[in-house]
Amino acid sequence: MISMAEIDGVEDWLIDQSLGSPDLGSMFGEMCERLRACEVPVDRAMIGWSTLHPLIEAEAAIWENGTEIQREQIAHNAEETDEWLQSPVRAVLVNQESVLRRRLTNANAPLEFPLLVRLKESGYSDYIVIATEFDLPTIKDQIATSGIVISWATRESDGFSDDALTAIRYIQKRFALAARATIQGQINQTIAETYLGKIAGNKVLSGQIRHGDGQTVDAVIYFSDMRNSTAIAELLGPDAYLSFLNTYFDATAGAILAKGGEVLDFIGDAVLGVFPIGAQSLDKAVAQALSAADESRKRLKAINADPALPHVLKAGIALSVGSVMFGNIGVPHRLTFSVIGQTVHAAARIESLTKTVGADVLMTEDVARFASERSKPAGSFELNGFTDPQPLFTLDRLF
8 A cells, every 4th residue: 555654755855856966867766766665556667858958959768667777868850750759758748738648458448659559568557648847948949848747657457546646646746846956957057068168167157156256277278260251251141151150160169179178268250268287287288289279170171071162161270378367257247257368368369370371270389399290380479478579380280
């Protein structure tokens, strides 16, 4: 017999979970285990939820008694599979129903979904889908409502009893509260990292949100700018240029991220990246920046090999190393988290010199010494903040 006092214990546990930062899939699996311990005969359960993420539209987790949680992420604009198109969960969402139930062992049970046939063949006797709506940020033109949807299945010969269904409905609503807090936390993390970068986003979420908060760090600065951007923008028009610009960012900012760096800002068609020195050594940070420059060149070469490209895509890249101020700048009600200092100004100036020198990569002497035989002297140049002309070096290609 199911004791609601024991179910209240599961509720108390969920409240404790909602006050922390649990993994939603793991929390769901443990809740199912706790329900079984309360004599609720759950043998299989699936949870799905929509999220606000630049790559992911929705996530799901499937629990079966005696197995590990299975997880799935659905990308935006992913092709809808036959399994999803014929899913009872999709039917609930599309028809905006709150509940769908099928008694699988009944002779006249409608088994219109392939999943139900498979569950019946696997010994399941009862299946129910329950949707719980709550308000969270979503991509409104793709997701009609936000919340969670959970399917519950049992192998109990008589299916779910009325007491079991009462317990399931009761606990799902409480679980939804914990899930809402967890999903909101994930969305906050995603937004911070998407718009500020992982390092800066985590600093902001950890409390560095006041005007002037920051610290001085040593870092390798990576500055890249598109060549002939004004002429290309006029040639292509706004929509085509935006697509072209994102292609350029994939080649430059994408290379920084791929090699362990952080993209701090997009300044028009320029990219400001950083490879901090601290947790890692100077030589490793420089090696990552050099690798990012090579990766960017490689990507640009592949892009320009496409005969359908409307214009040749070129970029100048500058690498410098030194101390920078890493923190909040702006006004108290409108801040950005970025790096400032002589090293950053030098990188921007060095990038502009790539056109004068006729090279796609220029770097300071402190970076060049780690490039060994690949670095070639380009001459000495006046740089803001330096009394004497500074030697700069080009970077030979690897391909």
